[in-house]
Amino acid sequence: MFFLVLWTCGGFSQSKTDSLLGLVNRSNEKQKISLYSKLAKEFLAEERYDSAYYFFNKSIRSSDFFGVTLEERENFYYAGKCCFHLKKFKNAEKYYLRYISSGVSDTTEFYIYSLVNLGNIKMTQDKYPLALDYFLKSYELIRKVENRLVESKILGNIGNVYLEALKNYDLALEYYFMSYNVAPFGNDGEKVKLIALVNISLVYSNLDEYDKAIMYLNKALKRNLRLNDLEINAKVHLSLGEIFESQNLRDSATFYFRKAYNDYYNINDKAGLSRSLINLANVYRSVNKTDSAFFYYSYALINAKNQGVDQDILNGLLGISKIYFEKHKLDSAYSYLNQYISFKDSLFSEMERKKISDLEMETRYTEMERENKLLRKDKQITELAEQRHRSDKNFLIAVSLLILLVAVVFYSRNRIKHKSEKRYREQSKKLEELFVILNKTQNAILIMDPEGNFEWMNEEFVKLSGYSFDDYRRRGITNIRKASFNDKIDQIIDECISIKTTVSYTSPHFAKNGRNMWLQTTLTPVLDQKGEIVKLVAVDSDITQLKDAEKEIQEKNVQLEEKNRQLILSEDSMKKQSEQLRKLAAIASKTDNAVSIMDAEGNFVWVNDGFVNLFGYTLEEFIELKKGRNLTDISSNSNIISILKECKEQKKSIIYSSDKISKWGKHLWLQTTLTPVMDDSGQISDLIAIDSDITNIKIAEKEISKINLMLEKTNLELARLSIVASKTDNSVMIMDAHGNFQWANDGFTRMYDYSFEDYTRKFGVNIVNTSSNPNIRQILHSCINNKESFVYSSFSHKKNGDKVWLHTTLSPVIDHNGILSNIVVIESNINNIKEAEEEIRQKNIKLQETNKKLLESQSNLEELNAMKDKFFSIVAHDLRSPISSFLTVSDYLSNPSHNVTREQMIHFAKGLNDSASHLYKLLENLLQWSIFQTGGMIFNPENILLNEVLAQNIDLIKRDAEKKEIDLTFSIEENTKVLADVDMLNTVLRNLINNAIKFTNIGGKIDILVKNNNRYVEVNVIDNGIGISEENLEKLFRIDIRHTTQGTLEEKGTGLGLILCKEFVEKNGGKIKVKSKRGQGTSIIFTLFRPGFKN
Structure with a gap:
């Protein structure tokens, strides 16, 4: 039932978002703020709330950095709206609070909607007073804007707080009726009216006034015929089913629960489906149809688990x-019971965690509550000033009317001097009559300006509607066009103004007390001397009784026509009915019972009006309902056949009991007197049954039995309590029936270090004011109404400020009349339990964190070992080749039989030198890598002049470039400094x-470009050599994959060079990447932080 005001936008094309994303990539950080916002609004228009929230959040974070502009404040509201839809209520609350505290006007729609949704969030957190404050504040503001649709929805939300949370049914009814009356015409307003009717029925159900509840639900169904809103139908059918189930009318309950199930299925409301299924299962179980009940419980449980409906999960498991x-x-049975207990305990733990987290928000609300108190005081001062102003205004209006009457009199008299005496007498008579009507009429009179705005109303008008002039102003209804419930009121007023004559019309009206009325209104224009309308006067008469009488006459005419039709069917039928009426006259004329x-066989032939009034059925309807017209078919008494037989055989009256269900679903208990009627020959010609309603007697018997059981239970509890109170260290208190403390034992003083008198003087005498449990109002209300014991947890503080956790039991004491006289409160100190729970919880958290770290370490270690195993396998293979060459050549040379020439010796020596050089480089790289991996390399970052280091390394290597005739150049700004380890930088x-030299062809080109960015320096080594394939690009920095390629002159590599570069660059806080295409050259880019910019 919670109300939510949401904006929607138009659709958009995919190309628009693509173009915006493209702009984002090409824009600077400040420009991105508005682009993020536009992107988010596009996603919001498609109700893609995840994407919308992502970009709103990015926009807000950027604007926080650069400073929030006036236009960007709306992003707070939109972000809150997205989070609300995603049920991220904490984030939603944060953004809504930022929006309303950002300095925007409190009359903007977004400001009001933020307050409303903050109220809805507080409802989900069970913080009902805060929710009520938000709703009341939004109600005050929306009245200034004069948006009747939103106003009516807010009124409904206020009613929800009073109904669901505070259980103040009178105020709930008042706000629901106000919501109904304020809602405008049109589909949206009609939906609000229907919701209001359903909520009104819920109030009456809570008050056990089921007839009224059913009346408003039927009214909602009737009004919904045009709108055909399936959600409304579902709620109405579910409510009707629950009402009939509470009255044990299981057939009717099943019928409406099935209809509710179909409605929720059609609108795909899974939560509603679960509730309908649970209710159906409960009904079937109550009539011992366990197979059907088991099916519906199981179906409901599956559905509830999928949707996360906690209460239905519990109901399904328990059922x-x-x-x-x-x-x-x-x-x-025990398996499901254990699941039920475990799930319930988990919910309780979740609630406790929620309460702890909610404490973090209390400080924020304190200031808002203070602001609300100041606003309420300002409102009271304003209302007093307005009241005084209205009193002065009404006085001036009265004086003006009197002056106007006197002026008209003198004006008329002056004119009459020049006209006939007859005209004078007629005018005077009309004025006198008008004066009498205004002051002494019993009708309701309303005076308006020519536009229909209210100016004055007499006391009868206030009595009739229940609303004073000030009430109408507060509700924003000050014009007859808004106040009237006549669908054609605009046409009627326009007709009255255009033809300047009196018009009459009828309309329904809903008084403040909830009474539905019909009014006959006479609308008269008051003209000035020029014939222009200066006032409109409406005179209302209550014609509700007349309307009811017309309806009753119409119904009776229909019944009369039907009876006349039946009388005309045949002369025999007419004679028979006359005889029946004669027999009935002696009985039916003097009794209100059903006759x-x-x-003689027990077949029904006639019933009196008392029968129809009691059961709600005519004879024909009753016979059709029971599928038979004989007493044995109709009576619920199991012995009816023997009763009927005894009555006929012994020809004497028999009294017996039975029960029936009325047309309205009411369960009736009856005492029936069955009397035979004899003809002249002493034979039974007819049987007369007189049914007396003894339902109240049966209810009283049940109540007496229930009270006796309760008395026995109470006496036993009191006996036990007397022992506990005298010997226990627990705190024992006795309250009256309203929760006010009356007495406490010595254990109370030992627990709190306060005397009973000091405690109540400081904290109050009612448990609602002293308990820290947020649900104490509901707990106390349930204990009082249900007359059952309740157990709950809370905390309090001793006199020295120490916190005490309490386990509290509320037990009602019932007197001999079955009335709750007192409530006993027993509190136990459970600090040890709470401390143990907290210690276990903290240990579990630490254990989970330790296990998580161990698992991560184990996983990383296993992955690292696997990579190193692979790496050492590769290195071993690379070492084997040059050593194998050494062995082969040395073996060959050591054999004297081989006559080695000088040229061969030189050739072998060169080969051995190349292999040794390659082996040395491999071992050198391997040594550096192993030292770095084991932490043996000293890391000493310092501010380095990159110009010098780069020049030194090029001087060392340029001979290799000259050998291949490679053009080696570099470009760097003067005084370019980096923060790095100089040895690692030289290696890189x-x-x-x-x-680059190795893989560049003879006559190629190598450029080294150094670029200064904001926080870092980018070094790019570019060659136009042979390039690298896409497949090999992925292998460059992996130690577990062997990748080495010969240079353009068959130069050999170790495969470790780039791995070392990556390790050293990242150790210095930079990044390295490679861009290359086969045959087009390679670009290797790495970055290093500038001094003073490293994180």
Whole structure:
């Protein structure tokens, strides 16, 4: 039932979002703020709330950095709206509070909608007073804007707080009726009216006034015929089913629960489906149809788990457990019962965690509550000033009317001097009559200006509607066009103004006390000397009784026509009916009981009006309902056949009891007197049954039995309590029936260090004011109304400020009349339990964190070991080749039989030198990498002049470039400094430049470009050599994959150079990446932080 005001926007094309995303990528950080906002609004228009929230959040974070502009404040509201839809209520609350505290006007629609949704969030957190404050504040503001649709929805929300949370049914009814009356015409307003009717019925259901509840639900169904809103139908059908179930009218309950299920299925409301299924299961279980009940419980449980409907999950688990118990399948029963207990405990733990987290928000609300108090005081001062102003205004209006009357009199008299005496007498008579009507008429009179705005109303008008002039102003209804419930009121007023004559019309009206009325209104224009309208006078007469009489006459005319039709059917039928009426006259004329006449066989032939009034059925309807017209078909008494037989055989009256269900679903208990009627020959010609309603007697008997049981239970509890109170260290208190403390034992003083008198003087005498449990009002209300014990947890503080956790039991004391006389409160100190729970919880958290870290470490270690195993396998393979060459050549040379020439010796020596050089480089890289991996390398970052380091490394390597006739150039700004370890930087530069030379063809080109950015320096080594394939690009920085390629002159590599570069660059806080295409060259880019910019 919660109300939510949401904006929607138009659709958009995919190309628009693509173009916006493209602009984002090409814009600076400040420009991105508005682009993020536009993107978010586009996603919001498609109700893609996740995407919308993502970009609103990015826009807000950026604007927080640069400063929030006036236009960007709306993003707070939109972000809150997205979070509200995603049920991220904490984030939604944060953004709504930022919006309303950002300095925007409190009369903007977004400001009001933010307050409304903050109220809805507080309802989900069970913080009902705060929710009420938000709703009341939004109500005050929306009245200034004069938006009747939103106003009516807010009034409904206020009613919801009073109904669901505060259980103040009178105020709930008042606000629901106001919501109904304020809602405008049109589909949206009609939906609000229908919701108001359903909510009104819920109030009456809570008050056990089921007839009224059913009346308003039927009214809602009738009004919904045009709108055909399936959600409304579902709520109405579900409510009707629950009402009939509470009265044990299970057939009717099943009928409406099935209709509710179909409605919720059609609108795909899973939560509603769960509730309908649970209710159906409960009905079937109550009539011992356990198979059907089990099916619906299981279906409901599956649906509730999918939707996360906690209460229905509990109901499903408990229902299935009970069925298994009834079938003596104890293993299954205990299994489901354990699931029920575990789930319930988890919900309780979740609630406790929620309460702890909610404490963090209390400070924020304190200031808002203070502001609300100041606003309420300002409102009271304003209302007093307005009241005084209205009094002065009414006085001036009265004086003006009197002056106007006198002026008209003198004016008329002056004119009459020049005209006939007859005209004078007629005018005077009319004025006198008008004066009498205004002052002494019993009709309701309303005076308005020519536009229909209210100016004055007499006391009868206030009595009739229940609303004073000030009430109408507060509700924003000050014009007859808004106040009237006549659909054609605009046409009627326009007709009155255009033809300047009196018009009459009828309309329904809903008084403040909820009474539905019909009014006959006479609308008269008052003209000045020029014939212009200066006032409109409306005179209302209550014609409700006349309307009811007309309806009753119409219904009776229909019944009379039907009876006349039946009388004309045949002369025999007419004679028979006359005889029946003669027999009935002696009985039916003097009783209000249900009287029915049967023939000698027990077949019904006639019933009196008392029968129809009691059961709600005519005879024909009753026969059709029972599928038979004989007493044995109709009576619920199991012995009816023997009763009828005894009555006929012994020809004497028999008295027996039975029960019936009335047309309205009411369960009636009846005492029936069955009397035979003899003809002249002493034979039974007819049977007369007189039914007396003894329902109240039966109810009283049940109540007496219930009270006796309660008395026994109370006496036993009191006996136990007397022992506990005298010997226990627990705190024992006695309250009156309203929760006010009357007495406390010595254990109370030991627990709190306060005497009973000091405690009540400081904290108050009512448990609602002293308990910290947020649900204490509902708990106390349930204890009082249900007359059952309740157990709950809370905390309090001792006199020295120490916190005490309490386990509290409320037990009602019932007197001999079955009335609750007192409530006993027993409080136990459970600090040890709470401390143990907290210690266990903290240990569990630490254990979970430790396990998580161990698992992550184990996973990383296993992955690292696998990579290193692979790496060492590769290195071993690379070491094997040059060593194998050494062995082969040395073996060959050591054999004297081989006559090695000088040229061969030189050739072998060169090969051995190349292999040794390659092996040395491999071992050198491997040594550096292993030292770095084991933490043996000293890392000493310092401010380095990159110009010098780059020049030194190029001087060392340029001979290799000259050998291949490669043009090696570099470009760098003067005084370019970086923060890095100089040895690591030298290794990176040498490796990258050597690689570029190795893979560049003779006569190629290598450029080294250094670029200064805001926070870092970018070094780019570019060659136009042979390039790298896409497949090999992915292998460059992996130690577990062997990747080495010969240079353009068959130069060999170790495969470790780039791995070392990556490790060293990242150790210095930078990043490295490679861009290359086969045959087009390679670009290797790495970055280093500038001094003073490293995180």
